[in-house]
Amino acid sequence: xxxxxxxxRYKVAKRGxxxxxxxxxxSGHVSLFWYQQALGQGPEFLTYFQNEAQLDKSGLPSDxxxxxxxxxxxxxxKIQRTQQEDSAVYLCASSSRPFRISTDTQYFxxxxxxxxx
Amino acid sequence: AQRxxxxxxxxxxxxxxxxxxxxxxxxxxSPELFWYVQYSRQRLQLLLRHISRESIKGFTADxxxxxxxxxxxxxxxxxxxxxxxxxALKEETSGSRLTFGEGTQLTxxx
Numbered sequence: 001x002x003x004x005x006x007x008x009r010y011k012v013a014k015r016g017x018x019x020x021x022x023x024x025x026x027s028g029h030v031s032l033f034w035y036q037q038a039l040g041q042g043p044e045f046l047t048y049f050q051n052e053a054q055l056d057k058s059g060l061p062s063d064x065x066x067x068x069x070x071x072x073x074x075x076x077x078k079i080q081r082t083q084q085e086d087s088a089v090y091l092c093a094s095s096s097r098p099f100r101i102s103t104d105t106q107y108f109x110x111x112x113x114x115x116x117x
Numbered sequence: 118a119q120r121x122x123x124x125x126x127x128x129x130x131x132x133x134x135x136x137x138x139x140x141x142x143x144x145x146x147s148p149e150l151f152w153y154v155q156y157s158r159q160r161l162q163l164l165l166r167h168i169s170r171e172s173i174k175g176f177t178a179d180x181x182x183x184x185x186x187x188x189x190x191x192x193x194x195x196x197x198x199x200x201x202x203x204x205a206l207k208e209e210t211s212g213s214r215l216t217f218g219e220g221t222q223l224t225x226x227x
């Protein structure tokens with residue numbers, strides 16, 4: 001079956017523009033995660049959803065970052081007034097069960113590479 | 118706060134040689150530790166986790182709580198092992214996030 005998909009794969013934005021990044025998790029997966037990966041670094045946690053509930057958003061770097069998953073499937077990460085330091089690969093991952101409870105495997109998408117000029 | 122350290126950004130070995138990718142962590146509780154791998158032009162994927170005590174593709178990793186380490190080892194490296202490897206930690210209580218190290222790029226030369 002299809003894995004986690006993300007779109008667009010590449011996004012170039014001018015500083016100050018708003019962007020929206022989409023994640024389609026594996027069908028039926030309860031948990032969804034967003035990570036930010038700067039060049040030469042490991043992924044850094046941004047936020048976690050269990051179905052439509054955003055249970056942890058402690059990793060969002062500023063109030064310019066907003067994520068939603070209104071129907072418990074597709075998720076969108078929105079960045080307002082983009083800054084150069086937002087340039088990174090944004091990774092989405094999903095897992096089949098609530099991650100708090102189990103050590104279920106996170107399946108990662110290919111990522112969206114955001115470049116802010 | 119929890120932290121994962123991978124001291125080597127680059128590691129190069131010859132085919133058939135043993136390889137060890139180092140991972141140290143700082144966390145006050147009992148963590149769960151993982152190794153993730155990213156092959157060229159592929160997405161990040163789970164390699165192994167400490168609670169399973171499994172060997173995947175010939176790789177093993179033992180959690181050493183005394184030394185707060187979770188080093189990844191393979192006795193005989195293969196060219197197809199060339200990839201970026203990330204060590205990651207999951208907190209026992211909050212459990213909603215993985216904390217990753219900066220990664221080690223392993224190159225296995227013929």
